[in-house]
Amino acid sequence: MNAIEQDRIQVNGIELSVYIAGPEQGRPIWLLHGFPECWHSWREQIPALAAAGFRVFVPQMRGYGQSSSPHEIADYDVLTLCADIQQAMDHFGHAQVVMVGHDWGAVVAWHLALLEPERITHLITLSVPFAGRARRPVIEILRELYADRFNYIVYFQQPGVAEQELDADIERTLRLFMQDEDLFLQKRSADSSLFDGAQPPGPLPAWCSREDLDVYVQTFAEHGFRGPLNWYRNFERNWQRSEFLAGRQVLQPTLFLIGDRDPVGVFEAHTLKRMPESVPNLEQQVLANCGHWIQNEQAQRVNALMLGFLGKT
Template identity: 35%
Template sequence: MESIRHTKILVNGINMHVAEIAGDGAAVLFLHGFPELWYTWRHQMLYLSSLGYRTIAPDLRGYGETDAPPSAADYSVLHIVGDLVSLLDALGLDQVFLVGHDWGAYIAWYVCLLRPDRIKALVNMSVVFSPRNPMRKPIESMRAMFGNDYYICRFQQPGEAEEELARVDTALVIKKFLTSRKPGLLRVPKEVGFGGNPNSKITLPSWLSEDDVNYYATSFNRTGFTGGLNYYRAMDLSWELTAPWTGVQIKVPVKFMVGDLDLTYNTPGVKDFIHKGGFNKHVPFLQELVIMEGVAHYINQEKPKEVNQHIYDFIKKF
């Protein structure tokens, strides 16, 4: 880990914290999810840098040591993609390989949709591409399909989820998220709250250490969760702003990976979308699809060696 260099770079009007390992080969840009940081990619950065790649993992807007504008209106996909294009410009990179997970995957789809000229190929994990429905906003659709207790719907009210999470030790919150292996819909009634039982005891799996948990918890203790939650709160705004790209396909080479226990893979309609032609229709350059058995949502941390190899096997072709 001592080989990782940390810098602050001014991008798109904010200061972005960037973790990087130098390399003479092509650059790989990693995008993390919620509630994570650049740190989620530590295994992949070290592995690919050992093969000569230049590996780059920022704390995205709202996370870690990167600036966190207070308004959810500053977290649309146009803002986040703008940050990343500005980052590539600042680093002097015309093109990169892109790797995303969770919200990072969601953003990665939009980077490829809006600026495919900057991406050599994409390896995306957990969150499948979701084509824009021109008839209904995403939060309205989720309320109709999954109810008001669906976690994304519950995240919408500013301050509410933060207040519930604050009732529980931050390290326990991180453990609950990262170790969850329930593949069904995540519904959180208000009487239960996002923090759940503050006295819960969670045994960590072999792939997650107390030091790992403390790295995340220390950061989120300092920043709170609002920055990450604002991505969910800007979903309808992103829908409005991306109207001109309705129906546009993802036109970069893609490898998609997901665990069969991932809650996103088990969301109603997603398996059919992936396996019955919808995914290929919207992502016509999908070259590889990997369903990892017995693996849950945080795939790149749970199975780092396998994920490392999958990424390398794909990007080495370009």
């Protein structure tokens, strides 16, 4: 980890913080983090990939940490998030790359694969599957399905509400996300807040040290959760702006990883079944006894699967 360098670049009207490791002439690979994480969530993958000869690029995504955190909700739609990475690849002169994403980073990675079919040669996504453009905005569907019960994505929609809860105690918020994934599956009334009924956080999970947690806390210390939550507030705009991608398949060789205890697997069960229709060159792996924070919870297994997949070509 001592060989990691930080670069701050101007792209797409913002400053993007990018952490870089590995041999300068190595094959470029980009690692895109999700919510509520940061570049440090790839701490176990960076040295493994660098040791395998890859040049590793790990951005702090828009709205997080030392990268810019614009105020407007529309500044966080998926095509804008993709443009951040596209222009960053331009900045570093990347003609061909491997793209990796977890959680919301996977959403960006899926769309980048559609937008950049020549530049992105291989795709690895974790936790969030893909089945093409929905027939209508996902938020409309969620509001109908959860009209009388709690759903965290619906809860995140009203600006200022979730921020007040999550920003009140950043360390507690992060520890609850890390330790209590059942929060997302509990049946509650529609007017609940995210942490209603949550127990005080217990000991940190084995995969997150006190020093690791400090990096996460510092990520949200300056700007809070407003920027990251704005990613969730663009489902309708994403649907409108992505019409030109309707019907396109992800044709790159793709590895998809998910934990068998990941709540996303419950929410996205139908999408998981349909994914091969939209991703014909797909390899899927379900990791046993693993939750949502897959690249940390089972780092060695994830590293082995990633390197094995990339070693085939």
